[in-house]
Amino acid sequence: MDLDELDWRILDLLQQDGRMTFTELARRVNLSAPATTERVRRLEQLGVITGYAAVVDPQLLGLPIQAIVRVRVRSLDSPRFRERLLALPSVCDADHVTGDDCWLLRVRCKSMAELEQLVDNAQQYGETTTSLVFSSHVRNRPVSSPG
Amino acid sequence: MDLDELDWRILDLLQQDGRMTFTELARRVNLSAPATTERVRRLEQLGVITGYAAVVDPQLLGLPIQAIVRVRVRSLDSPRFRERLLALPSVCDADHVTGDDCWLLRVRCKSMAELEQLVDNAQQYGETTTSLVFSSHVRNRPVSSPG
DNA sequence: AGTGAAACAGTGCTGGC
DNA sequence: GCCAGCACTGTTTCACT
Numbered sequence: 001m002d003l004d005e006l007d008w009r010i011l012d013l014l015q016q017d018g019r020m021t022f023t024e025l026a027r028r029v030n031l032s033a034p035a036t037t038e039r040v041r042r043l044e045q046l047g048v049i050t051g052y053a054a055v056v057d058p059q060l061l062g063l064p065i066q067a068i069v070r071v072r073v074r075s076l077d078s079p080r081f082r083e084r085l086l087a088l089p090s091v092c093d094a095d096h097v098t099g100d101d102c103w104l105l106r107v108r109c110k111s112m113a114e115l116e117q118l119v120d121n122a123q124q125y126g127e128t129t130t131s132l133v134f135s136s137h138v139r140n141r142p143v144s145s146p147g
Numbered sequence: 148m149d150l151d152e153l154d155w156r157i158l159d160l161l162q163q164d165g166r167m168t169f170t171e172l173a174r175r176v177n178l179s180a181p182a183t184t185e186r187v188r189r190l191e192q193l194g195v196i197t198g199y200a201a202v203v204d205p206q207l208l209g210l211p212i213q214a215i216v217r218v219r220v221r222s223l224d225s226p227r228f229r230e231r232l233l234a235l236p237s238v239c240d241a242d243h244v245t246g247d248d249c250w251l252l253r254v255r256c257k258s259m260a261e262l263e264q265l266v267d268n269a270q271q272y273g274e275t276t277t278s279l280v281f282s283s284h285v286r287n288r289p290v291s292s293p294g
Numbered sequence: 295a296g297t298g299a300a301a302c303a304g305t306g307c308t309g310g311c
Numbered sequence: 312g313c314c315a316g317c318a319c320t321g322t323t324t325c326a327c328t
Contacts, residue, residue, distance in 0.1 A: 001207055011203060018165045018199035023321055033322070035296050048207050052165035053287070055198045056158060060148055061290050068244060068251055086284050094285035097215060097278035104215055104278070110293065131244035131251070137233050138241035140200070140287070143208050146257065170304055182313050184305075297328075305320070311313085 001046065006031065008145040010039055011048070015142035018052040055140075063108040065115050066133040070101035073126040081125040090118055101129060148193065153178065155292035157186055158195070162289035165199040202287075210255040212262050213280040217248035220273040228272040237265055248276060 003011075009029050013020060026036040043049045058066070073081050081103070086094045093106035105122075109115040115130075122128050150158075156176050160167060167175075173183040190196045205213070220228050228250070233241045240253035252269075256262040262277075269275050 001209075003208075011201070011208075014201035015203065016198075016200070018201045021321055032297055034298090034324085037322075038295085046207065047204055049201050050204050051163075051202045053163070053200055053202055053289075054158070054161035054165045054196050055200055056162065056290050057194055057197050058290050060193065060195050061150075061158075062148075062293060063290065066242075068242065082284070089288070089291050091285055092288045093283070095213075095215065095283050096281040098281065099276070099278040101278070108290070129246070131246040131248070134243040134245065136240070136242050137229070138238055141236070141239045142200075143203050143205050143210065143255070144236050146209060168304060179314055180305075181307090181315090185312085295328100297326105299325090301322100301324080303320105303322070305318105307318085308316090310315085 001048070003043075003048070005145075005147070007039060007043065008147075010036065011043065012142065012144060014040070014049065014052075018054075058108050062110050065109040065112060066136070067107050067109070067115055068131045068133065069105040069107055069119060069122060070129040070131075071103040071105065071122050071126050072101050072128075073103055077125040085122060085125065088118065088121075090114070148195070150190075150195070152292070152294075154186060154190065155294075157183065158190065159289065159291060161187070161196065161199075165201075205255050209257050212256040212259060213283070214254050214256070214262055215278045215280065216252040216254055216266060216269060217276040217278075218250040218252065218269050218273050219248050219275075220250055224272040232269060232272065235265065235268075237261070 006029055010025060013025055013028055022037045022040065023033045026033040029036060040049070085091065090107045090109055091105050092108055095104045096102060097104055107115065107118055109118065119128055119130055153176055157172060160172055160175055169184045169187065170180045173180040176183060187196070232238065237254045237256055238252050239255055242251045243249060244251055254262065254265055256265065266275055266277055
């Protein structure tokens, strides 16, 4: 994967504003619109850009509770855990990690009652540790050029 | 905040494809383009849609290591921790949470050496617990209508 | 790889319901 | 709150470098 400085500038701009028009993008990187478009297509095809997404505010959408649930899933229960728990709409992130707590879930709920239900559900598969999120200070920081 | 079914469909579609044109969006929700555009503008103005972002693959961008670092920050060190650590480009997510480990960081690094350096850095502010991420099974699941 | 011009598609505005 | 028509802007293709 060799990306030049121009590719990185394009990635930077599109991570900040995924709806920027290619003509605007072209202006910012001092290139013609077709050349810029072709670079973006190439980045998409290489899999560097995997998609574009609108970023929404869960608070305003009726999900004021955010929590991190760590689950020490018993190995025998792992398949069922993956099928049933990771499919829940409340589960925003799910990472399989090293260490005693082998799963880390970021969940969003409309109420504490809903969170309680989810944690109770998770308890079937192993011990859980739940932390409520006070505030998120960094969220999905754009990946930037190492140079 | 009262959103009707149409608003939710628009949110759903834009979370999946943030670059979808308003004409295409209009087709999908069976509305005229101007009406659809106006609804999107309204969602943006209400703060429901906070932005749009290109989603990139950190692996392909030279960041193969992903880890969750829990930090039990001593209260006296908190201001410096916030200023110095949360500003690092490696820190993708940073949440202030309840429980013993009061901060949860998701970091991405180009090498274990870099991760080691970051964790050493974090140790200045309190005890840390680091878990390497094997795999992310859910990432930024779109928020969907409760109904 | 990048450019410039022309055809085409999408956007934004205005007026009307 | 939605639609139709029009001017404007952005996108795509193609011949050329």
